[in-house]
């Protein structure tokens with residue numbers, strides 16, 4: 240049985256469970272359930288703290304896990320990224336009172352609060368900056384007001400949390416993160432692992448692409464294919480109308496209205512866009 244770690248709370252939890260559900264795995268019925276056996280798919284889902292997932296997977300106790308790239312890096316666990324999952328995007332950044340500092344170089348000898356001491360420590364070492372890292376469990380933005388730190392290093396998505404406490408980011412982003420599928424570094428893949436990857440990739444593609452169908456005069460097919468090249472090439476079938484063909488292709492969901500406009504401009508008719516429910520490429 241494939242053993243998969245899933246975040247039981249926090250920013251990635253809901254989206255990770257939704258993605259697994261869309262990939263055909265069972266969903267737990269209540270949030271107190273810690274282990275879920277999915278016999279139909281020969282796997283067990285373990286609901287764990289997001290921070291602990293890389294540790295379990297790195298130890299080899301679990302075969303696969305969903306966590307944040309920043310958390311994997313912070314843990315220092317011997318686990319590796321296999322697939323970026325396209326949700327939970329954030330940056331990891333320095334922040335302080337507006338105008339106080341302009342970059343990491345100005346932090347020498349100062350105190351920086353964070354819940355990611357591993358990630359921050361490695362970055363400071365790489366930059367050759369000797370600062371004191373103050374480890375806090377969460378809500379690190381408050382540390383400056385309470386006089387515990389001069390700056391913070393934390394996850395920023397919309398920036399709302401920072402704005403609410405009157406702080407501003409400074410310097411270059413320390414890291415870019417998103418939810419990722421991980422496995423133990425160098426480990427041979429467990430039974431069902433490739434199937435999990437294919438299913439998750441199928442969900443990502445189904446979310447990012449739509450199917451477009453249209454009819455076009457045969458003499459304009461080259462222009463049409465340039466607009467909708469598809470994945471491997473569009474399907475072009477004869478239409479029961481002299482001089483016309485029907486075309487079917489996958490196009491990115493983002494910008495599909497523009498594609499429809501361009502097809503209309505070259506004389507396409509009956510342009511239909513439909514969602515992709517599931518796929519294997």
Ligand SMILES: Nc1ncnc2c1ncn2[C@@H]1O[C@H](COP(=O)(O)OP(=O)(O)OP(=O)(O)O)[C@@H](O)[C@H]1O
Pocket residue numbers: 248249250251288289290291306307308309310327328329354376377394395396397416417
């Ligand atoms: N607002 C957010 N938007 C997007 N991603 C976020 C956000 N907050 C946290 N994350 C990401 O979610 C992952 C898990 O962080 P989260 O804050 O949910 O856990 P946590 O509360 O720190 O966990 P723990 O309770 O175990 O300490 C990290 O990879 C982080 O980058």
Ligand SMILES: O=P(O)(O)OC[C@H]1O[C@H](OP(=O)(O)OP(=O)(O)O)[C@H](O)[C@@H]1O
Pocket residue numbers: 249250376377378379380393394395396397398399400401
């Ligand atoms: O830029 P924003 O959209 O405001 O999001 C970033 C905030 O979200 C996370 O907090 P979380 O709710 O996980 O609390 P925590 O700090 O206790 O982990 C993160 O630690 C930031 O504080």
Ligand SMILES: [Mg+2]
Pocket residue numbers: 249377
């Ligand atoms: Mg958090």
